[in-house]
Amino acid sequence: MTRLILHPGKERSVMRRHPWLFEGAVARLDGRARPGDTVSVVSHEGRALGRAAYSPRSQIRARMWTFDAQETIDDAFFKRRIAACVARRAALPELRGQGEAGGLRLIHGESDGLPGIIADRYADTVVLALTSAGAEKWRNAVVGALLKASGCARIYERSDSDVRALEGLAPVSGVLHGHPIDAPLVIAEHGLRLEVDVEAGHKTGYYLDQRENRRLCGALAAGRSVLNCFCYTGGFSLQALAGGAREVLSIDSSGPALAGAQRNLALNPQLDSARAQWLEADVFAALRELRAAGRRFDLIVLDPPKFAPSAAHAERAARAYKDINLLGFRLLNPGGLLMSYSCSGGVGPELFQKIVAGAASDAGVDARILRRLGAGADHPVGLAFPEGEYLKGLLCQAA
Numbered sequence: 001m002t003r004l005i006l007h008p009g010k011e012r013s014v015m016r017r018h019p020w021l022f023e024g025a026v027a028r029l030d031g032r033a034r035p036g037d038t039v040s041v042v043s044h045e046g047r048a049l050g051r052a053a054y055s056p057r058s059q060i061r062a063r064m065w066t067f068d069a070q071e072t073i074d075d076a077f078f079k080r081r082i083a084a085c086v087a088r089r090a091a092l093p094e095l096r097g098q099g100e101a102g103g104l105r106l107i108h109g110e111s112d113g114l115p116g117i118i119a120d121r122y123a124d125t126v127v128l129a130l131t132s133a134g135a136e137k138w139r140n141a142v143v144g145a146l147l148k149a150s151g152c153a154r155i156y157e158r159s160d161s162d163v164r165a166l167e168g169l170a171p172v173s174g175v176l177h178g179h180p181i182d183a184p185l186v187i188a189e190h191g192l193r194l195e196v197d198v199e200a201g202h203k204t205g206y207y208l209d210q211r212e213n214r215r216l217c218g219a220l221a222a223g224r225s226v227l228n229c230f231c232y233t234g235g236f237s238l239q240a241l242a243g244g245a246r247e248v249l250s251i252d253s254s255g256p257a258l259a260g261a262q263r264n265l266a267l268n269p270q271l272d273s274a275r276a277q278w279l280e281a282d283v284f285a286a287l288r289e290l291r292a293a294g295r296r297f298d299l300i301v302l303d304p305p306k307f308a309p310s311a312a313h314a315e316r317a318a319r320a321y322k323d324i325n326l327l328g329f330r331l332l333n334p335g336g337l338l339m340s341y342s343c344s345g346g347v348g349p350e351l352f353q354k355i356v357a358g359a360a361s362d363a364g365v366d367a368r369i370l371r372r373l374g375a376g377a378d379h380p381v382g383l384a385f386p387e388g389e390y391l392k393g394l395l396c397q398a399a
């Protein structure tokens with residue numbers, strides 16, 4: 001097997017089980033390798049450290065499949081790893097049974113030992129996203145293993161995220177196994193029904209990482225006036241209505257997302273649709289208008305898109321987070337709650353907290369953190385892979 005030889009000292013992060021090898025760590029390739037091929041990773045002194053997928057086009061030059069230098073990367077490897085991912089989730093009481101009628105992330109990439117592979121289950125369909133050359137090479141093995149481990153009838157591919165371009169991969173989507181999608185998929189989430197558009201929706205169709213936070217929103221909403229910013233297909237809004245919110249105003253700039261939200265509301269006739277208002281607008285502008293109109297809310301959700309995909313964008317992103325959080329605090333009634341999130345890998349938890357603190361202070365609001373929030377247990381964070389902790393949230397209360 002082709003050997004990828006590291007520069008002196010560069011074996012340290014691999015020995016701590018970090019899955020990425022950057023371009024600068026690689027001294028040379030001893031042999032030939034095409035994109036996605038498995039290479040043996042070797043320290044400068046010749047010590048075999050494990051096996052990785054080679055990505056010649058990416059700054060992340062190789063992604064570790066295994067830290068066991070003897071382990072073979074073949075169909076059986078993916079069967080073992082994927083069966084283990086599914087079994088870990090089935091063993092957690094909070095996740096057990098979640099995928100059968102609902103939504104559950106089955107494979108969370110690096111943090112599940114499968115770099116570049118994301119798999120989300122929506123009832124009987126698994127949506128697969130492959131984002132690295134190595135993952136791309138093993139598509140058939142992954143599909144076979146997922147079918148077996150999940151028992152699902154259909155696998156749909158949504159490998160169309162921008163990060164594929166960094167690996168020199170073109171976007172791919174479509175059915176990989178099972179029948180074409182002829183009717184919208186419907187999942188259950190905390191007692192509500194939601195349509196998931198796996199063909200054209202964002203990411204794999206839905207934001208499963210916020211599932212537990214949507215539950216919390218419902219639990220906090222009773223009797224409150226709620227403002228849900230960046231509402232997508234209305235997940236937080238519907239939980240707020242179900243939780244007894246007095247009124248819910250939801251804002252998103254995407255017409256198709258809001259149309260999906262309306263369909264979701266119609267799927268749950270027990271909810272009082274008269275309490276829901278939907279606004280297609282830019283949140284930055286809409287919050288200013290609400291402020292100018294003298295509006296106030298008891299519970300505000302801010303769940304913006306990724307403003308900083310990497311640390312290089314952190315400064316501009318910080319200004320955007322500051323802006324919406326400042327406006328959010330200004331729109332809160334005394335005693336009101338702010339659920340504020342960042343899903344930017346480039347903004348860490350400490351920086352995010354600083355930004356929110358700065359926003360409260362500039363708004364002249366005395367506030368405290370009631371809870372730190374994150375993704376659910378189906379989005380684990382590898383202890384050796386802190387980059388996996390992309391979603392962070394704060395539940396704050398104003399005095």
Ligand code: SAH
Pocket residue numbers: 206207210214230231232233234235236251252253254257281282283284303304305
């Ligand atoms: N909270 C949602 C997920 C939000 S994803 C859930 O639980 O499902 C972020 C959303 O922000 C997307 O729906 C996107 O359309 C919207 N968006 C992005 N930029 C925006 C802007 N400037 N103003 C309003 N909405 C925006």
